[in-house]
Amino acid sequence: MLIRRAGPFTANDVTDETLYLNRREWMVGAAALVLMPGEGEAATPQGQALTATRNEALSLQETPTKFEAATTYNNFYEFGVNKEDPARLAGTLKPRPWAVQVDGLVHKPKTYDIDELLRLAPLEERVYSLRCVEGWSMVIPWIGYPLAALLRRVEPTGKARYVEFTTLLDPSQFPAQRPSFFGFSLEWPYVEGLRLDEALHPLTLLTVGMYGRVLPNQNGAPVRVIVPWKYGFKSAKSLVRIRAVADEPKTSWNRAAPQEYGFYSNVNPAVDHPRWSQATERRIGEFRRRPTLPFNGYGDQVASLYAGLDLKKHY
Amino acid sequence: MARRVRIALKTAVWGACLAPLALLCYRAATGDLTANPISFVTNTLGDWTLRILLASLAMTPLRIVFGLSWPIALRRLLGLFAFFYVCLHFAVWIVLDHFFDWPRMGADIVKRPYITMGMLALLSLIPLAATSTAGMVKRLGARAWTRLHRLAYAAGVLGCLHFLWLAKVGRRDQYWHALVLALLLGVRLGHVAVRFARRRRERRGAPVGRRVNPPTLTAP
Ligand code: HEM
Numbered sequence: 099m100l101i102r103r104a105g106p107f108t109a110n111d112v113t114d115e116t117l118y119l120n121r122r123e124w125m126v127g128a129a130a131l132v133l134m135p136g137e138g139e140a141a142t143p144q145g146q147a148l149t150a151t152r153n154e155a156l157s158l159q160e161t162p163t164k165f166e167a168a169t170t171y172n173n174f175y176e177f178g179v180n181k182e183d184p185a186r187l188a189g190t191l192k193p194r195p196w197a198v199q200v201d202g203l204v205h206k207p208k209t210y211d212i213d214e215l216l217r218l219a220p221l222e223e224r225v226y227s228l229r230c231v232e233g234w235s236m237v238i239p240w241i242g243y244p245l246a247a248l249l250r251r252v253e254p255t256g257k258a259r260y261v262e263f264t265t266l267l268d269p270s271q272f273p274a275q276r277p278s279f280f281g282f283s284l285e286w287p288y289v290e291g292l293r294l295d296e297a298l299h300p301l302t303l304l305t306v307g308m309y310g311r312v313l314p315n316q317n318g319a320p321v322r323v324i325v326p327w328k329y330g331f332k333s334a335k336s337l338v339r340i341r342a343v344a345d346e347p348k349t350s351w352n353r354a355a356p357q358e359y360g361f362y363s364n365v366n367p368a369v370d371h372p373r374w375s376q377a378t379e380r381r382i383g384e385f386r387r388r389p390t391l392p393f394n395g396y397g398d399q400v401a402s403l404y405a406g407l408d409l410k411k412h413y
Numbered sequence: 414m415a416r417r418v419r420i421a422l423k424t425a426v427w428g429a430c431l432a433p434l435a436l437l438c439y440r441a442a443t444g445d446l447t448a449n450p451i452s453f454v455t456n457t458l459g460d461w462t463l464r465i466l467l468a469s470l471a472m473t474p475l476r477i478v479f480g481l482s483w484p485i486a487l488r489r490l491l492g493l494f495a496f497f498y499v500c501l502h503f504a505v506w507i508v509l510d511h512f513f514d515w516p517r518m519g520a521d522i523v524k525r526p527y528i529t530m531g532m533l534a535l536l537s538l539i540p541l542a543a544t545s546t547a548g549m550v551k552r553l554g555a556r557a558w559t560r561l562h563r564l565a566y567a568a569g570v571l572g573c574l575h576f577l578w579l580a581k582v583g584r585r586d587q588y589w590h591a592l593v594l595a596l597l598l599g600v601r602l603g604h605v606a607v608r609f610a611r612r613r614r615e616r617r618g619a620p621v622g623r624r625v626n627p628p629t630l631t632a633p
Contacts, residue, residue: 167448354582
């Protein structure tokens with residue numbers, strides 16, 4: 099229907115350039131009207147409200163993605179591979195009671211109750227952009243505090259060089275963790291990792307909420323990490339363990355397809371995914387693709403972490 | 414086959430093939446195309462292209478296995494609907510996804526095997542759609558036409574490769590589609606093998622010097 103409406107304007111070979119462009123813009127308008135979700139009865143955030151101070155210095159000056167989009171279009175393979183699975187199935191996840199074991203090469207290992215974790219440091223709100231490896235992005239007001247605040251409490255030893263994050267393993271709460279006929283290509287539990295200096299970077303956020311409230315289940319309740327300069331899958335959800343280690347953690351996506359998902363996975367328009375380009379992205383809610391920025395736009399803050407590292411090799 | 418039955422079957426195919434598009438339009442009108450509408454529309458059209466293409470490729474095997482003749486009457490219609498959907502799928506890619514960014518699209522066609530496969534699948538359907546009329550069958554001659562239309566299997570293989578190549582780890586539907594295609598191809602190959610063996614047997618059994626007529630062929 100849309101195509102037919104647009105049709106007569108595409109095959110025009112005699113129109114001069116300006117008029118042609120105008121028509122293109124007109125088409126964008128028409129297409130955007132049909133294709134962009136309207137205001138409608140937009141879902142409103144639910145769940146316990148969190149008080150947090152906006153960290154303006156570390157926040158994007160952009161309108162956040164609609165809450166509804168951010169909570170119905172998710173990759174959370176523990177619920178299924180389709181984008182709508184998490185929103186549909188996340189009711190089985192029980193974010194309370196919850197504990198996070200923080201251990202490994204640290205002087206003061208400790209298991210934190212989630213409510214204790216929430217009070218460990220002052221909560222900040224930060225508007226970050228989240229770039230998915232699939233080529234779309236969102237702008238999300240997260241709530242949390244720097245992961246460094248937690249890591250400093252447990253005091254990593256001199257041997258610690260990486261931090262490993264583990265997501266809950268419980269097929270009764272995560273339906274897609276049940277064994278299936280075909281088997282599954284991701285091994286559970288989901289494991290992610292950062293270099294220690296990345297984990298201690300002030301942008302790395304231990305995240306407990308978004309849009310003013312606690313995290314919805316489908317977004318990784320009750321606690322996750324957000325690493326805004328890396329592809330979204332690096333930001334592990336529903337964490338039960340944070341462990342300081344000496345060797346590079348064996349991360350889930352890297353194990354499943356090493357040539358496609360490297361350990362670093364920094365957002366990088368110059369390094370394509372082997373099967374698709376990473377040069378552009380579609381910001382959810384926008385019609386046209388926009389260029390992807392190195393380190394997802396956080397290059398000023400994080401590029402120095404990788405000085406001397408060949409980012410084409412360490413993708 | 415009675416004319417009435419054939420009309421009823423074709424009407425059913427029209428309905429079944431247009432229903433996904435109608436649903437897509439309905440979802441567009443009600444703002445229900447997910448948070449990433451362009452991707453959703455692309456994928457829905459791609460899914461239906463492949464399903465209808467596989468359905469069209471299933472008609473001959475249905476006859477081979479069950480001896481049914483009516484599926485053959487639907488083959489061309491299904492093939493044309495597959496072509497219709499892939500045109501929409503392709504148009505969405507050009508207009509909505511890349512918005513006429515020709516250099517980037519060109520680079521994708523060359524560099525991304527899944528796009529290359531999709532493109533080749535589309536290209537191999539063009540001659541089939543162009544020669545789908547009864548007049549064309551006559552003009553080409555039944556044999557040449559039949560041979561040309563074996564390209565449909567190539568399109569099926571390329572379409573499945575396209576899907577296998579683009580699907581992320583963890584998905585399974587790409588394997589189901591490939592499995593269906595493999596079954597359909599298997600039936601065809603098995604049929605050819607049986608025919609070949611029968612012909613050889615007949616030839617061996619036939620008196621020396623006498624040519625054996627090939628078994629009557631119905632259009633494959
Ligand atoms: C007969 C030909 C084709 C068939 C059977 C086909 C089929 C499919 C299928 C099944 C999907 C996956 C849908 C899903 O994820 O559920 C798909 C996606 C896609 N196809 Fe095609 N396709 C064909 C031709 C093309 C062509 C010619 C192009 C562009 C040049 C194209 C571009 C795409 C793109 C961009 C996607 C989305 C990939 C993504 O989301 O990452 N396809 N197609």
